[in-house]
Amino acid sequence: MSQVALRAASMTATSGAGVRRRSARGQRRQAPLAPADIEDMMTGMIGFRRLAALLLSVLALLIGTTACATRPQSGEPPTPVNDPASAFPARVTIPGQEPVTLPEQPKRIVSLSPTVTETLYAIGAGKQVVAVDKYSNYPERAPQTRMSGLNVSADTIAGYRPDLVVAPDSSAELAKGLRAIDISVLLVPAASGLDAAYRQIELLGRATGHHEQAKELTGRMRSEIKEIVANTPEPQSSLSYYHEVSPNFYTATSRSFVGDVYGLFGLTNIADSAGGTFPQLSEEHIIQANPDLIFLADVKGGQVTAKSVAARPGWDSLTAVREEHVFELNDDIASRWGPRVVEFVRVISDAVTRVQKN
């Protein structure tokens, strides 16, 4: 737990200052004072904001630490709710951000993240989705628009009259604008690993009134992935891999979400010595490292293929190229941390199996 918890805790702690609540109306008041309730009262009092922020950051640190410490093992929901409609007002907290309170179940959701769009449909919240960004190409029935989370304005989104907007965490400016006009916003960060992805799916479930379905989904994902990994023959010696994100050798290290997935199979990432999450590798290093498997996540558009990789100068000396262990991935599936990650896991499993048969 230590690393995850520490990271979550530090992120939560930094968010404590400057807490801004839209409304304290309609908050749940349960018998024993929950930390959240104390904080509600504190922030309600004008003049105590700083103190409240300080206290909140301490509380958030505690919550963050304990939540992250227990969740992966027990897998129990923090608030056991059977009827989704009764779960509102719902309060959701993304580590590192101020909590968001949804007074009632959102009926008009705008998603600006392809991962979120996939997740919303998979947990049964699809009917509430009124608009998605132009990169949300799955599922097909999602109401695709020309919006992009990178440059859309708050008033464009307001035109869809949403009661919840879910966007990538890079859209902080946009979120400010939306909150100013009283639209709830969830800014979701890129998941750092499978556990973070599960947490995000469950969080989206809680925010949309589909917590049970979200729990079922993550449970199913967990067991399917577990089964796939168990059925994959374990390599005798550690296999190394290179995961290509762009033709100029941008890649993902073990610290990224995809790296976490490859880690399930005990694969070694040749980029780890470069540090960071998505470094640009020197081509010399890739060739010298001679990875056992090469995964291409930049095949969209057809410019990079297993064949074109083999034709790169010097690459024909690689074992993976000679033995045809260069695998073309679906770029979308290999870059999103949504429900289709199971398919990504399956592709890696097939690749690992194939390498060992040869």
Place this chain on the structure above:
Amino acid sequence: MRGSAPAATSSRSSRSGQSPPDRAGAVSGPTLRRTKLRTAHLLIGFAALLLISLVSVLLGAADLGWQRVLAEFGAQLTGGASPLSEREAAILWQLRVPRVVLGALVGAALAISGAAFQGVFRNPLADPYLLGAASGAGLAVTLVVMTMPQANLGASTTTQLAAFIGALGGVGLTWLVGRSAGSDTATLVLAGVAVGSFLTAGQTFAQQLRLESLQQVYMWILGRLTTTGWREVLIVLPYLVVATIVLWSCARLLDLLGTGDEEAAALGVRPGRVRILVLLAASLATAAAVSVAGLIGFVGLVVPHLVRLGVGGSFRIIVPLSLLFGASFLVGADMLARTVMAPAELPIGVITAFTGAPFFAVLLRAQRRA
């Protein structure tokens, strides 16, 4: 183009009395001594390029061991057995050596066109960026990337053609705007700024329409020297040779232009024609460099400037020395880009600005004080 001088080492003709106002006094002294001095400068420049290329070939993200690389060179020369494995040989001969050569060619092309632009506009701040050549190429390449996702940046003929047309278009537009506004060079430089901003805005607009190409274009803008073997080298080389021949042979005319258009015209030179020819050659070199390596800043501005500060204002020495030092500078910068964060890589544009700018500032300061 009448009466063009054959080469830099040729002695000044009967017009030596009309020599341009050189800032560092390179034209004083007897012809013979000057020629020797130039030869010495060129030899130093050439030796520097060879040395830095050699070091650059010995070092890289893949640790081949410099002794083994030297042994490999020996083996290749004598026909002996190679000390490198097949994969190591591939790294050396298919990645590193072509990249060093490409770096030299791109650096030479950028520096030589920078020198030419500075000469044409009598403006020490002129460089391939100022006249819209680079931004024109940038816009054209962005449009290609957007409309043809299959086009592989830096490796396709389409991209190279687009960069060239864009560079010429940018300079052409600057020329038209500047001409309609006035005939002096200051007007032209201002026109270049306006056209450059306009083209850059067009590129940004295009990128906003297709954000998925953003990263690709962005990386290209930062500049990079990844090769696909010897292909890029062969693409740049002919353009560079042509541009070098034209610019070097125009060096004396550039010197004359430095005295002022009327004086040059009185000496039988047509300033307009000289400018067009030099601009064409410089744009050609810029476009060739930009099309394979993206937008690598600073080389075209700083290298010719440093050369002028060091050896004086005659283009007969500035042009060839800019070529040699531009090549050395970019080879050195790329060596850092490849090794500083190895096995990760830094964009070369970051290195050229990071190393060039402070060096430039120090030299400028020292020069002012002297």
